[in-house]
Amino acid sequence: MPLHKPRTINLTSVAQLNKLPTKQVFSGIYRIGEINTNSKLNTSKILNIDLHDATAFQVGQCESSLLNWLPTKLYQLVQVKGYVEHTTSTVQILEIEPFVGMENINVLQNLPRILCADSIWLDRLINVRKGIESPSLGRFVDTLFSDDEIAFSFLQVPASSKFHHNQIGGLLSHSVEAAEITYGLDYANEGLRDIASVAALLHDIGKVRTLGNNLKSTTIGKMVGHDSLTLEICANALKELDQAWSDAALTLRHIWTCASAGAKYGFESNSTLATKVQYADRLSVARFYDKQIFKASNKTKGLAWDGKKYFWRPSDEVLNNERSRLCVIPNLR
Numbered sequence: 001m002p003l004h005k006p007r008t009i010n011l012t013s014v015a016q017l018n019k020l021p022t023k024q025v026f027s028g029i030y031r032i033g034e035i036n037t038n039s040k041l042n043t044s045k046i047l048n049i050d051l052h053d054a055t056a057f058q059v060g061q062c063e064s065s066l067l068n069w070l071p072t073k074l075y076q077l078v079q080v081k082g083y084v085e086h087t088t089s090t091v092q093i094l095e096i097e098p099f100v101g102m103e104n105i106n107v108l109q110n111l112p113r114i115l116c117a118d119s120i121w122l123d124r125l126i127n128v129r130k131g132i133e134s135p136s137l138g139r140f141v142d143t144l145f146s147d148d149e150i151a152f153s154f155l156q157v158p159a160s161s162k163f164h165h166n167q168i169g170g171l172l173s174h175s176v177e178a179a180e181i182t183y184g185l186d187y188a189n190e191g192l193r194d195i196a197s198v199a200a201l202l203h204d205i206g207k208v209r210t211l212g213n214n215l216k217s218t219t220i221g222k223m224v225g226h227d228s229l230t231l232e233i234c235a236n237a238l239k240e241l242d243q244a245w246s247d248a249a250l251t252l253r254h255i256w257t258c259a260s261a262g263a264k265y266g267f268e269s270n271s272t273l274a275t276k277v278q279y280a281d282r283l284s285v286a287r288f289y290d291k292q293i294f295k296a297s298n299k300t301k302g303l304a305w306d307g308k309k310y311f312w313r314p315s316d317e318v319l320n321n322e323r324s325r326l327c328v329i330p331n332l333r
Contacts, residue, residue: 025083029099031075031112033057035067049093051080052112054122062093069098075112075148107142107151115155117169121176122155128179128201134194136244141198143237144205150233153208158215164285166215171207174284178203181280195248196273199255200280206230230256 033050038061047067051058052075060082071078081095099105108126116122132138145151159165159174179201187193206229210221220229231238231253241249255274259266269275293311297304301313 027081028079029053029105029110030078030080031110032071032078032096033075033112033114035071037064049096051078051091052114054109054111054113054126057112057114058091060091060093062096066093066096071098073148075115075152077110107145111145111151111155115152116172117156117167118173121169121173124176124180125172128176128183128197131183132194132197133190134245134248136241137194137198137248139244140237140241140248141201143240144202144234150205150208153213154205156213157207157211158213159204159207159211161211161215161217164288168213168215171204171211174288175201175204177284177287178277178280181283182276185276185280191248192273195251196255196276199252199273200277202230202234202252203256203277203281205233209233227256 031052033052034048035050036048038046038048045064047062047064049060049062049067051060060080062082077099079095079097079099080093082091082093084091108122108129111122113119113122129138129141132141145154153171154175155172156168158167158170160170165171165174179197182200183193183197185193185196187196204226206226207221209229210218210224210226212218234252238249238252241252251271251273254267254269254271255277257267258269258271258274260269260278269278289306290311290313293304293306294300294313296306299313301315304311304313
């Protein structure tokens with residue numbers, strides 16, 4: 001069935017739009033991707049526009065006259081209104097214009113999923129953000145990721161060029177995993193848990209400047225350590241957090257800059273939150289090497305050799321009937 005030509009909406013046809021089923025009409029904020037002339041319709045008046053967010057991307061159609069402005073960058077935020085054609089499920093765009101500002105939007109939900117090598121980690125990043133109950137720390141994370149340069153790099157760059165998580169999207173997967181591990185540890189209250197989780201999520205944020213999605217170090221990465229850039233990158237967000245919850249801002253600074261155990265230089269850790277973040281970081285790295293070595297060795301248990309040392313996984317316990325009976329706890333009532 002041929003595609004329908006998008007309707008032209010004017011004052012006399014708004015009532016017709018309002019008669020469409022609610023589930024067919026949509027209005028929201030998206031990222032604008034590629035824009036192409038619809039060759040299937042043999043006309044230069046109809047455009048195909050890629051609309052992106054954290055869930056997927058959808059191609060929408062509109063008359064070229066509706067796009068009377070030019071995007072200033074790829075994945076620019078746009079406000080879109082449209083509907084879905086009942087007979088073809090084609091998305092028809094009625095209004096599309098640049099969206100200015102980041103207030104009152106779900107920042108992570110509007111990141112382009114297409115930038116992720118393994119998009120499951122974007123879903124898990126969004127879940128980490130949902131788990132932050134502190135309004136101040138939630139705004140802190142949103143403020144940081146509202147900077148496209150930071151956010152897009154965070155989704156794409158590796159966590160290292162030669163060592164752990166050294167693949168496209170490695171920083172995202174390592175950071176999210178560290179935050180998940182940290183979140184699951186024991187805390188006296190939710191506020192402490194939120195501080196530690198945010199600290200773990202962003203402990204390597206300096207790598208958005210020191211590593212590129214070509215898996216190589218940038219110029220600054222060859223001259224400045226990523227740890228030295230953390231406070232610089234988070235400076236504006238930390239200033240806001242200073243006003244909302246100064247102790248949380250101070251604790252984040254301490255966690256990101258204190259020395260790890262055995263280090264010769266730096267302030268000694270004086271918070272168990274720092275210890276927990278460092279533990280989660282190390283565990284995420286250890287998990288990566290374990291998965292890589294056993295995958296390369298085509299093994300699931302036993303000893304696996306990485307060229308320098310052995311990695312060990314015990315086999316599963318074999319239960320027999322006698323063992324099963326011994327493990328049954330009798331009803332003492």
